Amino acid sequence: MLTRTEKRWLLTGVLSALILFLLLSLVIGRGCGACAPPPEPVAVEPAAPAPRRALPDTFPRNTHRPPRPEGRVSGSIDLATFSAGRDLVYVDDPRVWWESDHDEIDTECDHTMHRALVAPLRRLIELVDARGGTLEVHDAYRPVNVHNSRSLHKEGRAVDVTCDQMPLEELAKLCWVAGFDWVYYEARGSGPHIHCSVRRDAGTAEVAAP
Ligand SMILES: [Zn+2]
Numbered sequence: 001m002l003t004r005t006e007k008r009w010l011l012t013g014v015l016s017a018l019i020l021f022l023l024l025s026l027v028i029g030r031g032c033g034a035c036a037p038p039p040e041p042v043a044v045e046p047a048a049p050a051p052r053r054a055l056p057d058t059f060p061r062n063t064h065r066p067p068r069p070e071g072r073v074s075g076s077i078d079l080a081t082f083s084a085g086r087d088l089v090y091v092d093d094p095r096v097w098w099e100s101d102h103d104e105i106d107t108e109c110d111h112t113m114h115r116a117l118v119a120p121l122r123r124l125i126e127l128v129d130a131r132g133g134t135l136e137v138h139d140a141y142r143p144v145n146v147h148n149s150r151s152l153h154k155e156g157r158a159v160d161v162t163c164d165q166m167p168l169e170e171l172a173k174l175c176w177v178a179g180f181d182w183v184y185y186e187a188r189g190s191g192p193h194i195h196c197s198v199r200r201d202a203g204t205a206e207v208a209a210p
Contacts, residue, residue: 063185089112091113097137112140113141117156117198120202142154159196160194
């Protein structure tokens with residue numbers, strides 16, 4: 001048997017629980033103004049936009065598009081305004097063969113490049129992959145050695161690519177479609193490849209039609 005005091009405590013507890021339940025029902029029914037709605041999912045790596053240029057009919061060896069000097073199209077090198085910490089990013093994609101991942105002698109990192117290079121490179125990866133090829137990246141940011149002193153590789157604004165599964169001319173066409181500002185089918189020298197470069201502000205304006 002419960003004593004009078006115990007009965008009083010039990011009654012107080014039941015009443016308190018009832019009042020609390022009613023208050024909570026009111027708050028939930030109206031919605032809680034202090035609670036923010038769940039955040040929208042944010043895409044960390046947005047998909048590369050669709051290519052913005054038509055496929056050229058030809059892209060002969062040792063020619064470049066557009067037919068103007070690289071410095072006038074992509075902008076000459078200017079190391080005084082370049083900042084590695086601000087301008088460079090690290091890019092990875094398992095569909096790409098990155099030369100520096102297989103090079104045990106050199107200290108280069110072909111994943112490191114100017115942020116303006118990322119969008120056209122992503123589009124190129126998609127285009128090559130859609131044709132069953134594997135894009136090979138041989139050179140991106142190279143601050144010292146290999147390239148001449150005016151090379152845009154020293155700002156990470158140039159990338160050298162090949163692909164074993166298609167002729168270099170076809171790859172050059174895809175590079176142009178992908179939206180690099182300047183594309184060069186470089187067949188002179190040691191290893192033929194496609195050299196692509198971009199303006200510092202590439203991606204902030206529409207790519208001009210060919
Ligand atoms: Zn190059």
